[in-house]
Amino acid sequence: MNTLLARKWIKLPVFLACLAPLAMLGWRWRQDDLTANPIEFITHATGDWTLRFLLITLAVTPLRQTLALPNLIRYRRMLGLFAFFYVILHFITYIWLDKFFDLEEMWKDIAIRRFITVGFLAFVLLIPLAITSTRGWIRRLGGKRWQWLHRLIYVSAACGVIHYYWLVKSDVRAPLTYGAILAVLLLWRLILRFTGRGSRASAAATTGQPITAETA
Ligand code: HEM
Numbered sequence: 589m590n591t592l593l594a595r596k597w598i599k600l601p602v603f604l605a606c607l608a609p610l611a612m613l614g615w616r617w618r619q620d621d622l623t624a625n626p627i628e629f630i631t632h633a634t635g636d637w638t639l640r641f642l643l644i645t646l647a648v649t650p651l652r653q654t655l656a657l658p659n660l661i662r663y664r665r666m667l668g669l670f671a672f673f674y675v676i677l678h679f680i681t682y683i684w685l686d687k688f689f690d691l692e693e694m695w696k697d698i699a700i701r702r703f704i705t706v707g708f709l710a711f712v713l714l715i716p717l718a719i720t721s722t723r724g725w726i727r728r729l730g731g732k733r734w735q736w737l738h739r740l741i742y743v744s745a746a747c748g749v750i751h752y753y754w755l756v757k758s759d760v761r762a763p764l765t766y767g768a769i770l771a772v773l774l775l776w777r778l779i780l781r782f783t784g785r786g787s788r789a790s791a792a793a794t795t796g797q798p799i800t801a802e803t804a
Pocket of ligand 1: 633635636675682707710714744
């Protein structure tokens with residue numbers, strides 16, 4: 589399985605699978621099946637998938653270690669960029685279909701509604717991560733600094749969970765579930781850090797190069 593993950597062509601089906609939520613929305617739109625409130629439906633679907641992709645991205649490291657699949661790391665950048673892709677769709681739905689590009693209204697919303705404030709913060713934090721996700725930026729920043737910067741993904745995911753928690757009116761089970769998953773992922777990371785087991789693979793993990801026996 590680990591060897592299979594190192595094959596270049598495998599990235600294509602993974603890429604297509606990541607597009608499935610968008611394809612589902614397109615299909616439902618074609619079928620005129622976006623419920624009685626299409627804007628709300630699209631906002632919720634894109635918000636859900638942003639959060640899911642953030643958590644999937646954060647799960648790559650624990651999974652590669654527990655499942656002994658070090659080459660999973662080769663997919664982390666793609667998964668993180670898909671989180672960014674879905675938050676852009678989420679934001680566009682909000683600014684276009686909800687606010688009709690009324691920037692004044694948008695800023696008012698960001699200032700007044702706390703769930704929008706924290707959602708916007710989660711979005712803004714992802715921008716430098718998406719920009720610096722290339723190998724060129726890893727080289728420019730240096731591995732250590734790049735890794736520090738990219739820890740912001742935890743902050744962004746936490747803001748995403750709070751955003752969700754604050755916007756639901758009564759049933760908080762879904763945001764709490766996402767929050768619990770995030771807490772486990774963060775705890776895993778902290779345990780690795782304090783036991784010193786995270787550092788050996790980090791150089792190879794940063795670049796997303798195929799992992800060899802020495803770096804795994
Ligand atoms: C990383 C950033 C973000 C994440 C992870 C995220 C996630 C979510 C989630 C999970 C939902 C609820 C989905 C559901 O109910 O099934 C949601 C709803 C929503 N989000 Fe976000 N979001 C983010 C950024 C933003 C931004 C930047 C805005 C606008 C400035 C925004 C505006 C909204 C709105 C208006 C709703 C619907 C609220 C309602 O139904 O009352 N979100 N978001």
